[in-house]
Amino acid sequence: MPLRVFEETVLPHLDAAFNYARWLTRNDAEAEDVVQDACVRAMRFFSSLRGDDARAWLFTIVRNAWYSRISRRSTAAEPAPLGAQDQLSDDALDPEERLLQQQTVALVRTALEQLPVDFREVIVLREIEGLSYKEIAAVVDVPIGTVMSRLARGRERLMAALEPVRELEALR
């Protein structure tokens, strides 16, 4: 398998792979391991990628890599998320606005991290990665109806968790 083709096809999606893995694991080091593992697998299964969307294909492999890691662990519990590490900032905003925005981002992140992983991943794939229902169904390996109901329930929970922010945002 030509290495160059692999690098040109898969490596451009490394950010997306890492973002997804990071939301699955909620932990930087673990996400790195999952992505590395996934890339090794991706290389072995590269011949199975046939004109499909390489990004969705890579998500599937990331998810399987993550899944086999957590299945291997004796404790079924997910590791606790690490604390805040990075904050988005926008220099165009005045200090007060910026603080408000940082708080919003922190609250959104916490709310999303605290969702059960079944809901969290479909919301990340839909809202952040922009995958279609069909693509999500293929990545998560569930029927489209399940994707829809998980999205709906996840959003419901997020709405409740983000109630204070949503009120704040409405005032702005």
Added chain:
Amino acid sequence: MSCERVERDLGAYVDRELDVEGSMAIRDHLGTCAACRRQAAEHEALGRLVRAAPYYSAPDRLRARVSAQTRRSTMRRILTWAAAAVLVLSAGGGIAVWRSASTGNAIADEVVNSHVRSLMANHLFDVQSTDQHTVKPWFLGKLDFSPPVADLASIGFPLVGGRLDYVGGRPVAALVYRRQNHAINVFVAPVRGDTAVRASARSVRGFHVHYWTRDGMAFWAVSDLNDAELTTFVRALGGGS
């Protein structure tokens, strides 16, 4: 359209996943119903909020690790292939999946055991689907090869699912087909080394076992179906002698 219907489809509407007709019906309803309009606005606002969540880009360290690793494993692959080629040459092409009658019997025994176990444990499939486009990707990331999956429903052998199994101590893809009340297990794995035997058929404890190779893959079909019909099935999958 009722508010209940709208509420049910609002998520798909906001995600632009409804067909034209459905999304027009919702748009019309939103034009007249303030309560639903407010809900739609909330949905959209939530989407904006979630998209403000951090995007975690791959650290440079990971990028470097992955690059180094893919290069390393490409090298290893080349070396492994080279070594295998040397080995095959020196052994006079003697490394085969089903080299002799005795290993053939041992493997036939094993695939029959797997077949029986799948029926007894009522564990025929991990993925249940009649759609080859669902079954094939299911193996992605679970095996280091991609088994060919054909749907033979048109000739009376519908695909019903797939699962992971083990034959000869290595993971194989098991594809499950049906003929009336008979299950047919097809085990697929890449051919290892050279194959002296390209196709064979035998009976083991009342089950028919067909073995063949095609495009670098080894296949074993096992069933208690009568051998004439199983042979038709095997031919349709490109096997048989």
